[in-house]
Amino acid sequence: xxxxxxxxxxxxxxxxxxxRTLPVYVILWLVGxxxxxxxxxxxxxxxxxxxxxxxxxxxxxxxxVTSNYTxxxxxxxxxxxxxxxxxxxxxxxxLTVGASALAAYAxxxxxxxxxxxxxxxxxxxxxxxxxxxxxxxxxxxxxxxLLDNPWGVILPQAAFGLPMTIVILxxxxxxxxxxxxxxxxxxxxxxxxxxxxxxxxxxxxxxxTVSVLAIVGSWNNFLLPLLVFSExxxxxxxxxxxxxxxxxxxxxxxxxxxxxxxxxxxxxFYAVAERQLIGGITxxxxxx
Numbered sequence: 001x002x003x004x005x006x007x008x009x010x011x012x013x014x015x016x017x018x019x020r021t022l023p024v025y026v027i028l029w030l031v032g033x034x035x036x037x038x039x040x041x042x043x044x045x046x047x048x049x050x051x052x053x054x055x056x057x058x059x060x061x062x063x064x065v066t067s068n069y070t071x072x073x074x075x076x077x078x079x080x081x082x083x084x085x086x087x088x089x090x091x092x093x094x095l096t097v098g099a100s101a102l103a104a105y106a107x108x109x110x111x112x113x114x115x116x117x118x119x120x121x122x123x124x125x126x127x128x129x130x131x132x133x134x135x136x137x138x139x140x141x142x143x144x145x146l147l148d149n150p151w152g153v154i155l156p157q158a159a160f161g162l163p164m165t166i167v168i169l170x171x172x173x174x175x176x177x178x179x180x181x182x183x184x185x186x187x188x189x190x191x192x193x194x195x196x197x198x199x200x201x202x203x204x205x206x207x208x209t210v211s212v213l214a215i216v217g218s219w220n221n222f223l224l225p226l227l228v229f230s231e232x233x234x235x236x237x238x239x240x241x242x243x244x245x246x247x248x249x250x251x252x253x254x255x256x257x258x259x260x261x262x263x264x265x266x267x268x269f270y271a272v273a274e275r276q277l278i279g280g281i282t283x284x285x286x287x288x
Contacts, residue, residue, distance in 0.1 A: 021202035040261075046257030053253055054161070059156045070258035077232065078258070081240035082265060088153050088225075088236060089218035092141060095158040096165055096214045097207060103162070105195050109181065119170070125163030137229055152228040153236075157218050165210045172206040212273045219266050 045053060046068050047061040056062070072078050108120050137156055146152035176199060184194045200207065222238035229235055235243065244258050 024208055039260075042256045043260050045253060050251055050253050055131065065253065068254045069261065072254075072258055074260055077235075077240065078261065080233070080239050081235050084150070084234050085219055085236040085238075086265075088150055088157075089215045091150070091154045092157045092161065092218040093211045093214035096161040097152060097211050099158065100162055100165035100169055100210065101203075101207070102195075104166045104173050105199065107166070108170045108173035109176075109191075109199075119166075122163050122166050125160075126167070128160075130160055130287070133228065137224075141228060146177045147228055148231050148234065149228070151235055153221075153224050154236075156224060157214075157221060161214050161217065165214065167207055168210055169203065172203045208273070212270075216266065216270065219269075237265075241255050 029059050034146075041058075044061065045075070047066065049065050051067075052061060055176050098167065103122075107115055107122075133156075141147055141152045146155070176234045179196065181194055184198055189197065219236075220238065221236070222242070225234075225236040225239045226242070232243070241258060241262055
């Protein structure tokens with residue numbers, strides 16, 4: 001007859017553990033409240049009129065003005081900016097991740113002279129601020145006729161996104177066992193076949209992480225689209241916000257509504273991709 005031995009933890013120990021973790025939870029709740037409060041304020045303010053914002057700044061709307069949101073949802077310029085941002089963000093992510101994956105594969109799996117020097121050059125790109133390159137970048141884009149062209153935003157964004165993406169992917173690619181590559185080579189798999197059929201599927205968490213970072217970075221980019229696009233056809237969401245704010249400077253409630261609707265796609269995307277992003281970062285930290 002087998003008897004199960006139960007290990008019990010004294011209540012005093014459990015109480016001490018809870019007291020030690022209590023400040024952490026309090027700090028997390030305070031940080032969460034600080035971050036959520038402006039979003040809630042902007043959301044509620046979008047349902048007010050400008051007069052209500054002046055007389056009732058922090059209270060609930062009375063009555064609720066839904067026309068601020070419905071008028072924007074039915075406007076063509078808003079959806080055009082959302083479509084432009086989506087197209088540029090997806091194209092930037094595909095180009096950045098594709099080029100970085102090939103470069104990281106070569107830097108991680110091939111031994112050649114100057115490999116570490118070349119990798120150091122890429123890492124130095126992390127310290128190069130984007131604002132410094134504005135003037136020469138504008139001259140270069142004008143020379144190649146890429147102003148008022150989405151490629152004038154996609155290509156520079158992909159170029160500036162390469163260093164971080166290569167650093168992240170190289171760390172993942174180096175953790176793939178060499179025996180796996182040797183077995184694939186013995187089975188007749190070429191170097192590119194190993195990269196395409198085996199390495200990329202194994203590095204899916206890392207690819208998902210860098211893709212999310214590239215898309216979010218492109219969506220939030222304001223300076224480069226403002227520099228490249230002078231016509232409203234390709235205005236992105238941040239540029240659209242700036243132009244809308246200048247056009248409706250006196251209608252503050254409608255500006256709040258525009259800000260909330262502009263943030264909604266990015267927040268929705270992050271909510272969907274959060275597990276992939278956290279999982280990739282966690283896996284990378286564990287391997288490192």
